[in-house]
Amino acid sequence: MLVIIGIIVVILSIITGFTIAGGKLLLLLQWAEFMIIVGTAIGSMLIMSSPSMLKKIIAAIPNLFKNHSITKQDYLELLKSFNDLFLISQRDGLLSIEPHIESPEKSKVLSANKKFIENKFAVSFFCDTMKIMLSGAIPGHELESLIDKEIETFEIESKPVPATITKIADSLPGIGIVAAVLGIIVTMSSIDQGAVAVGHHVAAALVGTFLGVLLSYGFINPIATNIEHEIESKMRYLETIKVCVVAYAKGNPPIIAVEMARRTIFSEVRPTFSELENFIRGKNKANG
Numbered sequence: 001m002l003v004i005i006g007i008i009v010v011i012l013s014i015i016t017g018f019t020i021a022g023g024k025l026l027l028l029l030q031w032a033e034f035m036i037i038v039g040t041a042i043g044s045m046l047i048m049s050s051p052s053m054l055k056k057i058i059a060a061i062p063n064l065f066k067n068h069s070i071t072k073q074d075y076l077e078l079l080k081s082f083n084d085l086f087l088i089s090q091r092d093g094l095l096s097i098e099p100h101i102e103s104p105e106k107s108k109v110l111s112a113n114k115k116f117i118e119n120k121f122a123v124s125f126f127c128d129t130m131k132i133m134l135s136g137a138i139p140g141h142e143l144e145s146l147i148d149k150e151i152e153t154f155e156i157e158s159k160p161v162p163a164t165i166t167k168i169a170d171s172l173p174g175i176g177i178v179a180a181v182l183g184i185i186v187t188m189s190s191i192d193q194g195a196v197a198v199g200h201h202v203a204a205a206l207v208g209t210f211l212g213v214l215l216s217y218g219f220i221n222p223i224a225t226n227i228e229h230e231i232e233s234k235m236r237y238l239e240t241i242k243v244c245v246v247a248y249a250k251g252n253p254p255i256i257a258v259e260m261a262r263r264t265i266f267s268e269v270r271p272t273f274s275e276l277e278n279f280i281r282g283k284n285k286a287n288g
Helices: 002-020 031-048 051-063 072-092 094-102 114-118 120-135 140-158 160-189 195-249 254-262 273-280
Strands: none
Touching (some): 031 051, 072 195, 072 254, 195 254
16 A cells, blocks of 8 residues: 555656646657666566566556455564464474474364465465475474575575666666767757747757656556565564574473564564463453
């Protein structure tokens, strides 16, 4: 929702300010300039990206308009589900949780956490790690190193998406200048047509520079930053899962494992110790 509001605010600010200054909106509709800038930007992206990278970029854009934020309630549900699962393991043995790990969507413990179950990567991340624990003894430090490698791989795969979009954004002002120069060339070739014609062509050329700067700083760069924040949020979610699993693998009681995981959560959505304790006991739910 904030993305949509932001786009509307940018567009309305430009239109309102330009109109108040006495400008005519039709002057901004220079389709030739727009075609040069957008076409060159798309071509540049094709040059610098692999087919897999293009798929990731295309897939990332629609996600901007979906709510993927992880709330305090989501973290409470995550930690409670892990606490309940580890309590079963502690009471009945590690192999007793195998059905929950093999079919998490059918598990009453894990499926109660909707945000977790809907996150296919997080489910795979957690369940694959637990399967390693179920398959035999593995030292806690080796398990932690293994999980760190997967988080690192996730970061390496994800970070180039906003980085590529940022490079496109940074090139747009330059592409806008290219469009403006082409407009000036057209202007010089029609200089014998009178002041009105020359003024029209100069205005069209300046629109090219305007569009390049606007698209870069008003839209594309903010989109790249939004995707960066989303990746950081996902990595923190994975880090919380990692700390909880590793803490339990090292022999800590479930309640200590989830407390250690709680402290990895970003402060704005981190539940307090009392909130987590009460939620695990079923006393209340947090909002946020």
